[in-house]
Amino acid sequence: MIVLFTDFGAAGPYLGQVKAAIHGVAPMETVIDLVADAPAFDPMASAYLLAALAPDFPHGTVFLTVVDPGVGGARRPAVAEIESRWYVGPDNGLLEPLLRRSDHGRWWEIVWQPKRLSSSFHGRDLFAPIAARLALQQFPWDKPHWREGPWAEPRPIEELRRRDWPDDLARIVYIDHFGNAMTGVRASTLSDDTVIEIAGRRLARAHTFGDVPVGHAFWYANANGLAEVSVNRGRADRTLGIEVGTPVAIEYARRDRVRG
Amino acid sequence: MIVLFTDFGAAGPYLGQVKAAIHGVAPMETVIDLVADAPAFDPMASAYLLAALAPDFPHGTVFLTVVDPGVGGARRPAVAEIESRWYVGPDNGLLEPLLRRSDHGRWWEIVWQPKRLSSSFHGRDLFAPIAARLALQQFPWDKPHWREGPWAEPRPIEELRRRDWPDDLARIVYIDHFGNAMTGVRASTLSDDTVIEIAGRRLARAHTFGDVPVGHAFWYANANGLAEVSVNRGRADRTLGIEVGTPVAIEYARRDRVRG
Amino acid sequence: MIVLFTDFGAAGPYLGQVKAAIHGVAPMETVIDLVADAPAFDPMASAYLLAALAPDFPHGTVFLTVVDPGVGGARRPAVAEIESRWYVGPDNGLLEPLLRRSDHGRWWEIVWQPKRLSSSFHGRDLFAPIAARLALQQFPWDKPHWREGPWAEPRPIEELRRRDWPDDLARIVYIDHFGNAMTGVRASTLSDDTVIEIAGRRLARAHTFGDVPVGHAFWYANANGLAEVSVNRGRADRTLGIEVGTPVAIEYARRDRVRG
Numbered sequence: 001m002i003v004l005f006t007d008f009g010a011a012g013p014y015l016g017q018v019k020a021a022i023h024g025v026a027p028m029e030t031v032i033d034l035v036a037d038a039p040a041f042d043p044m045a046s047a048y049l050l051a052a053l054a055p056d057f058p059h060g061t062v063f064l065t066v067v068d069p070g071v072g073g074a075r076r077p078a079v080a081e082i083e084s085r086w087y088v089g090p091d092n093g094l095l096e097p098l099l100r101r102s103d104h105g106r107w108w109e110i111v112w113q114p115k116r117l118s119s120s121f122h123g124r125d126l127f128a129p130i131a132a133r134l135a136l137q138q139f140p141w142d143k144p145h146w147r148e149g150p151w152a153e154p155r156p157i158e159e160l161r162r163r164d165w166p167d168d169l170a171r172i173v174y175i176d177h178f179g180n181a182m183t184g185v186r187a188s189t190l191s192d193d194t195v196i197e198i199a200g201r202r203l204a205r206a207h208t209f210g211d212v213p214v215g216h217a218f219w220y221a222n223a224n225g226l227a228e229v230s231v232n233r234g235r236a237d238r239t240l241g242i243e244v245g246t247p248v249a250i251e252y253a254r255r256d257r258v259r260g
Numbered sequence: 261m262i263v264l265f266t267d268f269g270a271a272g273p274y275l276g277q278v279k280a281a282i283h284g285v286a287p288m289e290t291v292i293d294l295v296a297d298a299p300a301f302d303p304m305a306s307a308y309l310l311a312a313l314a315p316d317f318p319h320g321t322v323f324l325t326v327v328d329p330g331v332g333g334a335r336r337p338a339v340a341e342i343e344s345r346w347y348v349g350p351d352n353g354l355l356e357p358l359l360r361r362s363d364h365g366r367w368w369e370i371v372w373q374p375k376r377l378s379s380s381f382h383g384r385d386l387f388a389p390i391a392a393r394l395a396l397q398q399f400p401w402d403k404p405h406w407r408e409g410p411w412a413e414p415r416p417i418e419e420l421r422r423r424d425w426p427d428d429l430a431r432i433v434y435i436d437h438f439g440n441a442m443t444g445v446r447a448s449t450l451s452d453d454t455v456i457e458i459a460g461r462r463l464a465r466a467h468t469f470g471d472v473p474v475g476h477a478f479w480y481a482n483a484n485g486l487a488e489v490s491v492n493r494g495r496a497d498r499t500l501g502i503e504v505g506t507p508v509a510i511e512y513a514r515r516d517r518v519r520g
Numbered sequence: 521m522i523v524l525f526t527d528f529g530a531a532g533p534y535l536g537q538v539k540a541a542i543h544g545v546a547p548m549e550t551v552i553d554l555v556a557d558a559p560a561f562d563p564m565a566s567a568y569l570l571a572a573l574a575p576d577f578p579h580g581t582v583f584l585t586v587v588d589p590g591v592g593g594a595r596r597p598a599v600a601e602i603e604s605r606w607y608v609g610p611d612n613g614l615l616e617p618l619l620r621r622s623d624h625g626r627w628w629e630i631v632w633q634p635k636r637l638s639s640s641f642h643g644r645d646l647f648a649p650i651a652a653r654l655a656l657q658q659f660p661w662d663k664p665h666w667r668e669g670p671w672a673e674p675r676p677i678e679e680l681r682r683r684d685w686p687d688d689l690a691r692i693v694y695i696d697h698f699g700n701a702m703t704g705v706r707a708s709t710l711s712d713d714t715v716i717e718i719a720g721r722r723l724a725r726a727h728t729f730g731d732v733p734v735g736h737a738f739w740y741a742n743a744n745g746l747a748e749v750s751v752n753r754g755r756a757d758r759t760l761g762i763e764v765g766t767p768v769a770i771e772y773a774r775r776d777r778v779r780g
Binding site: 261263264269270271290292293294295296297309313316317318436437438467468469470480482483484493 | 527528529530531532533534535536537539540543544547556557560561589590591592593638639640641644645
């Protein structure tokens with residue numbers, strides 16, 4: 001299974017071109033659109049979203065992860081293996097939260113060059129055929145499958161890391177179709193009495209939507225484990241005036257005070 | 261074939277997660293995105309849209325129908341069989357127009373509990389694996405395929421009904437990509453000289469777009485049998501200032517007056 | 521492989537209905553969404569976008585190309601074969617740039633009538649089953665596969681042409697998810713010192729995004745060979761106030777002046 005995590009947009013034509021490129025190499029492979037509207041030009045926000053979604057997929061899944069504002073520039077094209085899942089995309093921090101939460105990871109710099117390599121669409125020209133090869137169980141350490149020679153070389157994992165990034169990202173990383181705003185903070189790191197401050201509002205935790213009145217803003221642990229800011233049967237983005245990138249402040253409530 | 265009818269949004273990540281959950285159970289099954297932008301939080305409008313679309317699919321089709329503002333609350337998870345098609349989703353009226361237009365229907369309450377059941381995403385955790393089982397021809401009345409025991413129990417169909425809902429819904433239930441506004445009223449219930457009133461305008465019927473001048477507003481019987489409000493080569497939603505939920509008034513013209 | 525190029529919108533229900541119609545005839549066929557947001561009601565802009573995308577697909581690919589403001593009117597339903605790729609859709613100019621850049625092309629008028637032919641959705645009722653037949657290698661010149669008789673008759677290619685259309689279209693034909701604005705002009709027809717004028721701005725060429733400062737507007741040869749107007753890490757559409765249809769002026773720079 002190949003899973004697409006990109007900022008390409010759902011309506012086209014980039015996703016379709018990527019799928020056609022995969023189909024040319026691995027025509028029988030299932031391709032799933034996971035996210036087509038990752039935060040554009042924002043590998044950091046995208047990284048914390050990806051880290052919440054990817055571990056739910058089976059071992060062996062190949063992710064095409066392309067949020068790539070530096071395409072055509074100096075960032076390196078990467079293949080990484082983390083917790084038995086594969087990731088193909090630019091080396092720009094997208095994998096940092098996954099690496100940080102894993103005991104180990106390996107990566108290879110892609111040295112293969114396709115016959116056509118546009119300056120602006122490595123997702124189609126470079127990453128898609130590599131992802132397809134991985135899905136076909138052709139790995140970087142195998143003997144080369146392409147006549148051009150070896151297609152990737154092993155590198156120290158430290159090179160892929162962004163040690164200065166936080167464990168969790170205290171800002172909005174995704175607004176969904178309903179206007180719910182996901183933070184980059186794992187709910188498991190927060191207590192039930194944690195208050196989230198955003199856009200001048202202080203929000204208490206609820207278990208789920210039905211636990212608060214219609215129109216009420218709250219935060220909760222979403223189905224992917226992130227702290228999410230929502231309004232019951234409303235749009236949190238418009239109600240609160242927030243967007244991808246809006247910072248949140250985590251207020252770890254003092255129990256004595258909260259309990260009075 | 262599994263058909264997705266949801267308000268999840270097309271760009272991600274919810275549809276992709278549902279597809280991955282289906283793929284984990286029924287990897288060879290064809291999955292078709294039918295509607296990803298059903299009226300959010302509005303099972304009633306969604307129900308009349310669904311009833312216009314579903315009967316066109318082959319017998320045996322499994323629909324995942326999730327417009328579920330009450331997720332995590334008291335509504336029951338349901339499997340229903342209506343006119344040899346299967347529907348999996350919350351019991352919140354989504355199937356009422358289909359049941360009303362059918363001679364018979366059966367339903368089962370899903371009692372199976374997955375190992376992981378989030379409070380906000382039953383589409384992925386509960387309904388997707390059930391839909392996949394149905395596509396694999398594993399039915400509620402079969403001996404249990406899961407070790408946990410029986411996965412659904414038969415219930416009287418009356419429990420699923422919403423007897424107080426209308427036969428047709430006289431409001432806008434969907435705005436398409438072009439700005440055309442579908443009502444929840446079957447065109448077959450209207451005569452050629454019916455006038456539809458909406459947003460202070462009185463619209464006559466036309467056969468199709470080309471029959472009226474560019475920029476002209478009209479209604480017609482759309483390709484799914486619903487009365488639809490449109491503007492030739494324009495956007496009815498913006499031109500008329502209408503949205504999902506806008507009421508329409510059906511004015512059944514008196515023939516003697518119209519002819520006279 | 522069947523490739524969908526339409527103005528139907530990604531979220532539904534039209535694309536899903538087309539896919540279901542294809543699945544009914546050719547259930548094993550791979551279907552790829554290429555463009556779901558082609559310029560609505562604008563076959564001319566769509567045609568120059570299609571011509572940039574289609575030649576990248578393998579021979580034998582079947583394109584369903586439906587941008588069809590005249591549906592239900594007098595335009596003819598067409599099957600065409602150009603450079604070993606198949607196109608199914610309305611005869612309204614969509615194929616003109618492809619024909620102009622090819623040595624040869626053939627077309628057939630679809631005379632087959634499905635049992636159900638709605639007045640507004642020939643994509644589902646007429647073109648999808650034909651595209652599926654082509655993907656199954658059933659061609660217009662074969663003995664009829666449908667009991668209704670022959671499904672297409674050969675016509676002189678000249679009838680499909682739009683001789684008065686330009687070689688390249690000097691206006692915006694597509695705005696992508698990032699706000700980049702594709703023109704209908706092939707970059708290969710322009711020199712490095714060509715200036716593109718749009719919305720009162722004069723834009724120089726760059727190789728790629730990283731070559732200009734953040735927020736800077738420029739044009740470049742995009743990954744599909746079109747001249748594209750962009751802003752590094754910004755949205756060209758909003759920054760420049762442009763949309764699909766905005767005209768561009770190509771200023772072929774005099775070398776002595778530019779260099780002087």
